Amino acid sequence: MLSIKNLHAAIEGTPILKGISLEIKPGEVHAIMGPNGSGKSTLASVLAGREEYEVTEGEVYFKGKNLLDLSPEDRAREGVFLAFQYPVEIPGVSSTNFLRTAVNQVREYRGQEPLDAVKFLSLMKEKMKLVEIDQKLLSRALNEGFSGGEKKKNEIFQMAVLEPTLSILDETDSGLDIDALKVVANGVNQLKTKENATIVVTHYQRLLDYIVPDYVHVLFDGRIVKSGSKDLALELEDKGYDWIKEEISGTTV
């Protein structure tokens, strides 16, 4: 579904990603871990198409299409979803209005009829249960005055409504208490199907207790330096990242 080959990316001339390769198949959950500054969030942003990052080398194919050729909105319409680490606030625009605009633009791209107000509301109702989100929150201005947990829940709610084929969760666990974390993880797990895939970007192993990955990749200095099963995450939790750093310097020296 997603094929990343030798991806290099830079911001304002500073290289951040230095040759990442990754294959993701439908139904899989991949965790990307790594210390601060290793390039985890950059990878998420590059896949979503954020302007500031310049891809200097490599290719990314998504469902057979060259992802890097597509605008951010077309990537979203093709089924790439990014749950933001810091969801932005849009004053005066209700979550409902925002999501309806999004859903209908995605549907238009796919040649589907727009959803009318009634159908859209019933879709909302159905998905609201999934992430245990309060209807009152959705009639408020998007993310404005939301707590950290409410913002993250809202991200997962949007994901539920938009039904992406590839979901990228960028540090979704940051700033969440354990109860909110469980709710968010539960939402993600319920949305899992055989057809879609998930990339979980995280610093800590904690989230992976609830969203169990098929593969764990360790990112360090813009490269994937180690891949393994979910046991790798536990090992990292146990030993910290220094162990990886030493192992790398050991092999390169």
Next chain:
Amino acid sequence: MSKDNEILEEFTSKEYEHGWSVDYEADEAPIGLTEDTIRWISSKKEEPKWLLDWRLKAFRHWETMDEPTWPNVKYPKIDYQALRYYSAPKQKSKPSNINEVDPELLKIYDRLGISLNEQKRLQGIAVDAVLDSVSVGTTFKDTLSKLGVVFCSFSEAVKEHPDLVKKYLGSVVPSTDNYFAALNSAVFSDGSFCYIPKGVRCPMELSTYFRINAANTGQFERTLIIAEDKSYVSYLEGCTAPQRDENQLHAAVVEIYAAENAEVKYSTVQNWFPGDKNGKGGIYNFVTKRGICAGNHSKISWTQVETGSAVTWKYPSCILKGDHSIGEFYSVAVTNNYQQADTGTKMIHIGKNTRSRIVSKGISAGKSQNSYRGQVQVMKRATDARNFSQCDSLLMGDKCGAHTFPYIDIHNSSAKVEHEATTSKIGEDQIFYCNQRGISSEDAVALIVNGYAKEVLNQLPMEFAVEAQKLLALTLEGSVG
């Protein structure tokens, strides 16, 4: 340059939609401004002597005045002798109702999406259409007259209701009030007149549509609204003009009089030609709008959506004379490219327990300058006066400017005056967030801007609100940064 900036640029450089003009035979005053010009206009309109004298007095005063330089706008000096002060489309005979209006003229309004044909009109809005200097027709006159509501062109009011005109003309905005009001008083050509009798709730929106068509012609219309005790009216005003290289002058005066328990709601969607993207051409919009809450418990509410004009100078104000009277001002002012706007309001509290509310939302894009200027004045007698002002500015791109000039002048210690102001920028983060959910950048800008202006747009009558939303999106198409 970031993509947001590109979008902003594209948005802001969008062509003006109403930039066409139509050739028709016109009755025009000679170019220039002297007492003779005024006599010419007055005789053309077959006016009574008192009105000619009133005009001449205003003109003589105007000659002693200087053009104001305090607004935060820059424009080349206007040569008042190079302008034409009267232009009227020649109609074969004077129409007695809308069905007799020259079809060519009606076509102009059809093209603007404003049908003057009563059968085709949506229920609930009566329209007075003003082309260049004169009113070409008013719809729904019969329906309104059954209730005693007078809604007609100003010239007609001078003929049919001279006592009312004489009593109220200049009572809110004196002919000597300011430079542009004096000019208007001297040369005003037409406009709308509206009278709501005691106890009548006007069943439909009254609307005036102003269009400037002729070149080198100033438009000086005058609107007078009188709401008697316990009456209510909602009044709408729309404006467009053709795209011309030369700047055109528009100096209007609006006066509102609200008696006891009367309520007047005045909404404007102003879309005069703003000039092209290099700042060439466009309308100079120098307008004096003022209402007086003369009676106790009366209310005047101004709502304006300002998207057009090269230069705007406009401060719809309320004189809160009656006890417990209420003044409101809701404004969205958008400037783009090289547009300049200096707009705001004045709330003058004279009566006891008077309340005023100001919500101003400025949006600047391109290389434009957008200023809010507002004054809240509480007089000695005005015990327990309250004011709340909120002035927000939204910037798009990094070449535009937003300025706020609030003046507060309090002479009664029981007054409660609050002022809040914010400045924000449409962020690339907001646009990207929308993009990531599948929303195009253009729609993202429209969504964000409409969200920002929502509090004001909510004040507009339904039909107008939708139009205003589209207009905002169109004006700003491509402007993010």
